[in-house]
Amino acid sequence: MDTRVKQAFDLAAWSATRLAQVESALSEWVVAHAPAGLGQAMRYAVLDGGKRLRPLLALAAAEAVHGNEAAAMRAACAAELIHAYSLVHDDMPCMDNDVLRRGKPTVHVKFGQAQALLAGDALQALAFEILTPDDASVPLGMQARLCGLLARAAGHEGMAGGQAIDLASVGLALSEPELRAMHCRKTGALLKGSVMMGAACGEPGSVARDALAAYGAAMGLAFQVVDDILDVTADSATLGKTAGKDAAQDKPTYVSLLGLPRSQAYARELLDEALAALDRSQLADTTSLAALARMVVIREN
């Protein structure tokens, strides 16, 4: 029996339930009544699109540690809001100047640059608002740890820092360690952060926590390596965004640095690393985390 087929099937069922819950929670928390069109721009940026990988990672990690379910949904949605805000700001003319995302006009095209800037800013604040409910649903200590993890994943040591390296590296020949350092921050930090936020909804021991950190780091980097591969091997329709964009923008990628076969081998190595970390976590059920890592690496390449 092919275990991959079985796991892929399980993941689809597992994901469908959780994705519906995530969409419902996002729709409740990203409010339309924010003033002067801001609410509409925020909802447009967040709802009806995206693979929701970060929420799924947070929820899967929380389940593996038998975490607080209310906290896990808040962690999942907060991570997605940070991701959504980064896309809004990335797409702006002074950054990547993208006019389409997921087949729709980008936020600044639809609502204007000023509103896009504000919507991104407000989404970042909203992420921390969601993590700090006034009711007693999430213990205060857990709220604080979640805020700390998210701030560090989003900020200068994480996503924003990676974006700055990315900006500065166009047209440069980065070494492999430099490229890894950029990707670990730019996309890896929030993916790993999502896993760690999920873990922080429970009380894993240090062995499990370290293993989940290793899983998150390997999986986060694998995601970016595969993205680099797909930019070359997939067409725009499959990808849902413009293929060949990295090369056109003269951005350093794993494929430009290592070539396609070695990049594909590296992605598999990172998947093995992520799965090995789960094996040593001493957690009883990491099936969904394992299946998500496989899904990330075995997309279309």
Place this chain on the structure above:
Amino acid sequence: MDTRVKQAFDLAAWSATRLAQVESALSEWVVAHAPAGLGQAMRYAVLDGGKRLRPLLALAAAEAVHGNEAAAMRAACAAELIHAYSLVHDDMPCMDNDVLRRGKPTVHVKFGQAQALLAGDALQALAFEILTPDDASVPLGMQARLCGLLARAAGHEGMAGGQAIDLASVGLALSEPELRAMHCRKTGALLKGSVMMGAACGEPGSVARDALAAYGAAMGLAFQVVDDILDVTADSATLGKTAGKDAAQDKPTYVSLLGLPRSQAYARELLDEALAALDRSQLADTTSLAALARMVVIREN
């Protein structure tokens, strides 16, 4: 004896000590080593400038409730980082398109728009990072409450929402309630939030907390009314920014709505409201909060 002179003198001495501590803490926490020029842009946006009104309000409120001093300094600096990021984004070409602030080129002029966008984003994240230290200096419950207060002051119900109203109201004749609603969010929310964060560093009873909230709200609105007045009455050199800008941009202001004399009277009323709130707070020492409110209203008008 003129008590105002005595209080003004006390405030100067009180402020000087605390401002030095705030500058030192900001310089430590806004790190230069963030990658690819991001750290320099963040420091440029934050250091060597600004009245630091938000930090002073947070510290004064924390002192009034005998709050945790380490937490108070973090709350003070976090509020300032949110203020600093908002100025960076506000100055960008798609917003106010300002090229000078405090006599220096604005961040996007100095570092480019993309870096300015990222620096603002990273400063917002850093505010929440500062509020969630890994050491035991600030109890986790206090960290969570501070994050919650700051997120709500900064986000769609606070500062970002006010900015959106501001954007949408250029050239419109707002009613007084509409203008107040805009200002309460745009500048008032973070000023009030700074007071409430300071209060959350201690454990004030509900009478004191409600009184501090009323103080913060009145003082936050007074600040904006006085800003509107100074835009008309002061020259650019005194103001440290371009005078007459609101009228030139056709922005609704208290002066355009009420006229100068009624605006000045309204500012005094709000000061009286703020001072009355302190009187009913049942807190032993609110001298610094009272002096700060007087300083805000009795600037140059």
